[in-house]
Amino acid sequence: MLDWRDAELKGVVMRSFSYTHAITRQPPASAIHGLRAVDTGAPDLARMRAHHADYIAALKSTGATVVELPALEAFPDSLFVEDTALCLPEGAVVMRPGAPSRLGEAAEMAPHLRALYADVRAVTGAENFIEAGDILTTETEILVGRSARSNAGGIAELAGIVADWGYGLREVHTPPGVLHFKTDCSLLDADTILATERLSASGCFKGYRVIHTAAGEEASANAIRFNDLVLFPAGFPQTRDALVAAGYRVQEIGNSECAKLDGGMSCLSLRFTPCG
Numbered sequence: 001m002l003d004w005r006d007a008e009l010k011g012v013v014m015r016s017f018s019y020t021h022a023i024t025r026q027p028p029a030s031a032i033h034g035l036r037a038v039d040t041g042a043p044d045l046a047r048m049r050a051h052h053a054d055y056i057a058a059l060k061s062t063g064a065t066v067v068e069l070p071a072l073e074a075f076p077d078s079l080f081v082e083d084t085a086l087c088l089p090e091g092a093v094v095m096r097p098g099a100p101s102r103l104g105e106a107a108e109m110a111p112h113l114r115a116l117y118a119d120v121r122a123v124t125g126a127e128n129f130i131e132a133g134d135i136l137t138t139e140t141e142i143l144v145g146r147s148a149r150s151n152a153g154g155i156a157e158l159a160g161i162v163a164d165w166g167y168g169l170r171e172v173h174t175p176p177g178v179l180h181f182k183t184d185c186s187l188l189d190a191d192t193i194l195a196t197e198r199l200s201a202s203g204c205f206k207g208y209r210v211i212h213t214a215a216g217e218e219a220s221a222n223a224i225r226f227n228d229l230v231l232f233p234a235g236f237p238q239t240r241d242a243l244v245a246a247g248y249r250v251q252e253i254g255n256s257e258c259a260k261l262d263g264g265m266s267c268l269s270l271r272f273t274p275c276g
């Protein structure tokens with residue numbers, strides 16, 4: 001069996017977390033009206049923008065090029081660019097968001113992907129919906145959680161597209177009441193996943209090494225491995241310490257304002273290495 005950590009140590013490039021590029025979008029003033037499951041108050045825009053700047057600086061610190069798109073006032077949730085596309089080395093797939101107020105965000109992203117990729121496809125079925133917050137790409141497969149935002153039709157259409165590029169897709173389930181699959185999990189390396197116990201209890205990570213979020217720190221499950229860094233939401237010390245003890249280079253980023261809109265580290269960027 002391939003030892004991924006050994007391969008990583010030997011300098012093998014891991015396509016699931018080694019990236020040359022990221023795309024972000026500035027938080028609009030309208031973000032105070034962003035979607036949320038529970039209203040805990042409007043986000044503080046100045047603090048949100050300061051956290052966003054820290055996030056971009058962390059991505060850039062790994063040597064990546066970050067395409068920083070301007071705010072889109074017509075779309076309050078448009079800072080959460082991840083939901084608009086799935087980016088793979090072979091090509092990009094424009095999503096079809098299941099939240100009606102977010103549907104137009106995908107078309108806004110498409111030209112920026114076409115500028116970087118030769119092959120850009122799209123989920124187009126009128127009844128098909130999928131948001132990339134429900135997609136976890138590992139070194140060996142693509143997991144997609146069926147959720148209130150991603151339905152069977154959207155997942156099936158995506159499976160057909162990525163099959164052309166040689167990827168297997170496995171449908172799993174986002175826990176009830178949880179916004180996206182990746183609200184509750186993150187890839188840490190080729191075979192290690194950070195996850196809440198409620199998600200891993202479903203058995204969807206069989207074959208992977210799982211590090212659980214500490215009790216009471218479930219909201220820290222949405223982190224990102226980006227090159228040699230793990231960008232991790234500030235305020236979850238037990239889980240942070242567990243990741244550091246496991247050998248990861250962790251950088252904490254403030255997420256208090258995006259959290260009010262159910263957003264986290266993965267939501268704020270598209271991460272990729274285009275080769276098409």
Ligand code: GLY
Nearest residue numbers: 034035036077261
């Ligand atoms: N506020 C992020 C979302 O609900 O899509």
